[in-house]
Amino acid sequence: MQGFLRSDGRKGIRNYVVVAYLVECAHHVAREIALPLREQGVQLIGFPGCYPNAYANRIMRRICTHPNVGAVLLVSLGCESFDRDGLAEIVHQSGRPVQTLVIQQAGGTRATIRDGRAWVEQALAQLHDVPRAEVSITDLVVGTICGGSDATSGLTANPVIGKAFDWLVDHGAAAIFEETNELVGCEEHLASRAVTPELGRELFNAVVKAEDYHRVLGHGSFAPGNAEGGLTTQEEKSLGAYAKSGSRSVAGMLKPGDLPPHGGLYLLDVVPDGEVRFGFPNIADNAEAVELIACGAHMILFSTGRGSVVGSAVSPMIKICANPATYRRLREDMDVDAGRILEDRGTLDEVGREVVDCVLRTAAGQPTASESLGHQEFLLTYKSFEPLGPACLPR
Amino acid sequence: MSVNDVPFRGRLLRLAAADNVAVATVDFPAGAVIPLDDGQITLVTLVTMGHKVAVAPIAVGEKIIKYGCPIGSAIRAIHIGEHVHTHNIKSDYLPTHPRG
Numbered sequence: 001m002q003g004f005l006r007s008d009g010r011k012g013i014r015n016y017v018v019v020a021y022l023v024e025c026a027h028h029v030a031r032e033i034a035l036p037l038r039e040q041g042v043q044l045i046g047f048p049g050c051y052p053n054a055y056a057n058r059i060m061r062r063i064c065t066h067p068n069v070g071a072v073l074l075v076s077l078g079c080e081s082f083d084r085d086g087l088a089e090i091v092h093q094s095g096r097p098v099q100t101l102v103i104q105q106a107g108g109t110r111a112t113i114r115d116g117r118a119w120v121e122q123a124l125a126q127l128h129d130v131p132r133a134e135v136s137i138t139d140l141v142v143g144t145i146c147g148g149s150d151a152t153s154g155l156t157a158n159p160v161i162g163k164a165f166d167w168l169v170d171h172g173a174a175a176i177f178e179e180t181n182e183l184v185g186c187e188e189h190l191a192s193r194a195v196t197p198e199l200g201r202e203l204f205n206a207v208v209k210a211e212d213y214h215r216v217l218g219h220g221s222f223a224p225g226n227a228e229g230g231l232t233t234q235e236e237k238s239l240g241a242y243a244k245s246g247s248r249s250v251a252g253m254l255k256p257g258d259l260p261p262h263g264g265l266y267l268l269d270v271v272p273d274g275e276v277r278f279g280f281p282n283i284a285d286n287a288e289a290v291e292l293i294a295c296g297a298h299m300i301l302f303s304t305g306r307g308s309v310v311g312s313a314v315s316p317m318i319k320i321c322a323n324p325a326t327y328r329r330l331r332e333d334m335d336v337d338a339g340r341i342l343e344d345r346g347t348l349d350e351v352g353r354e355v356v357d358c359v360l361r362t363a364a365g366q367p368t369a370s371e372s373l374g375h376q377e378f379l380l381t382y383k384s385f386e387p388l389g390p391a392c393l394p395r
Numbered sequence: 396m397s398v399n400d401v402p403f404r405g406r407l408l409r410l411a412a413a414d415n416v417a418v419a420t421v422d423f424p425a426g427a428v429i430p431l432d433d434g435q436i437t438l439v440t441l442v443t444m445g446h447k448v449a450v451a452p453i454a455v456g457e458k459i460i461k462y463g464c465p466i467g468s469a470i471r472a473i474h475i476g477e478h479v480h481t482h483n484i485k486s487d488y489l490p491t492h493p494r495g
Contacts, residue, residue, distance in 0.1 A: 230445030
C-alpha cells in the first residue's frame with residue numbers, strides 16, 4: 001500500500017487540499033472556492049462558531065495536520081474569535097503549504113473567491129511533490145461508529161466490525177471505538193478488559209460520566225428510528241454497539257484530539273467533562289467521525305441498519321450495512337453487505353474478513369462508496385474537556 | 396440437502412441460552428408458528444424484523460434478558476409469543492424518546 005509521507009512520520013492514505021472556514025460568516029466564500037474543485041481532491045471543512053472554544057481549536061489543528069491532508073487554505077471573515085494565526089502557524093510547522101485569506105481585508109466575496117481558487121489550484125500542483133512511502137498495517141489508525149442503528153446492527157455489522165478490529169489489533173494497527181454514551185450497561189465488562197486496573201477504573205468512570213450527563217439532558221443517545229427498527233432501551237442498544245469493540249484487551253483511553261501512541265485497541269471518550277454546558281455530546285454522527293479523525297483515524301468503519309448515507313471529509317467511511325432489506329434498497333451507498341448473515345448467505349467470520357479486505361483496499365487508494373458519491377460531511381460544535389489523566393495511556 | 400437448498404423463511408434468534416426473548420429475522424404475522432430450539436413459539440401479534448418476542452413468561456418488574464444481559468424491566472405481564480417493546484418494557488437506565 002503506497003501512501004503519503006508527512007513530516008511527523010505519519011503516513012496518509014489520501015492527499016487532500018482542505019479549505020477551512022473559521023466562522024459561519026466565511027462559509028459561503030469557502031464553499032465557492034472548494035466546490036468547483038471537489039473532484040480534484042479539494043474538501044470543505046470548518047467551524048461555524050464565532051465564540052472561542054479550546055476544543056474546537058484543538059480539533060481544527062489536528063484535522064489540518066491530519067496525515068490525509070496535504071495543504072490547507074484558511075478562510076476568515078476577519079472579526080471572529082478563532083485563532084487563525086495560531087492554526088496557520090501549526091500547519092506551516094507541519095511542512096504543509098498553508099494560506100490564510102481574510103475576507104474583510106481581501107476585498108469581499110468575489111475577490112476572496114478568486115484569490116482562494118488561484119491558491120488552491122497551485123496547491124494541487126504542489127501535492128505531486130509529497131514524498132511517497134509504503135504504508136503497513138502498523139501505520140494505520142482505524143475508527144468505528146454506528147449510525148442509523150436498528151436491532152440488526154448488533155446482530156451482524158457490529159460483531160463483524162469486532163472481528164475486523166481483532167484482526168487489526170493483532171496485526172499492530174490502532175483501532176478506536178467510542179460513543180461512551182452508548183456503552184451504558186456495559187461498563188463492568190469493558191473495565192475488565194483494560195490492560196491495567198487503573199485504566200479499567202477510567203473506562204468505568206467514562207461510562208458513568210456518560211450516563212450522568214444524559215440523565216441531566218433527559219435523553220439517552222437514542223433516535224426514533226432505533227425504536228422503529230426494534231431497539232427498545234439504551235442498554236439494549238449499548239450491548240449491540242459494544243460488539244464493535246471485538247474481544248481484545250483495551251490498551252488505553254483517548255479524548256478527542258489525542259493520538260494513540262502505539263497499536264492496540266482504544267476507547268475514545270466523547271462525553272464532555274464537567275457540567276452540561278453545550279448540550280448534546282455529539283449532535284449527529286459526523287461530529288463523532290470528526291473526533292475520531294482528530295485522533296488520527298485514516299478511515300472509519302461505519303455500521304448502519306436503517307441506512308445512513310453519510311461519508312466524511314478527510315478520512316473515508318466504509319459503510320457496513322447490517323440489515324439485508326436496507327442493503328437491497330440502498331446498495332449503491334454501501335461497501336459491505338453484513339445483513340446477508342441473517343439470510344444464511346455468509347458467516348460472521350467470512351464477512352469480518354471482507355471488512356478487513358475493504359480496509360486494505362481503501363488504504364491502498366480505492367474510493368469507498370460514499371467517497372465515490374461525493375460525500376464529505378464535516379460537523380464541529382462546542383464542547384469542553386479536561387486533559388487525559390495519567391492512567392489513561394499505560395506504557 | 397444443504398442449508399442453501401432450503402428457501403430461507405426466517406427464524407427467531409435466541410442470542411444466549413439465558414435469554415427470555417428472541418429476535419425475528421423477517422416480518423412474522425400474528426399466529427405464525429416458528430421453530431425455536433427443541434420446540435416452537437406461536438406469535439400472538441405481528442412481529443417485524445429486528446423486533447423481539449417473549450420466549451418465556453415475564454412478570455411485571457422482571458428483567459428482560461438478551462445477549463445474556465438485562466436490557467430492561469417489564470412494565471406489564473408478558474406472555475410467550477408476545478411482541479416485547481416500548482409498550483411493555485422500560486430501560487433501567489434512561490428513557491427512550493419517540494419521534495417529534
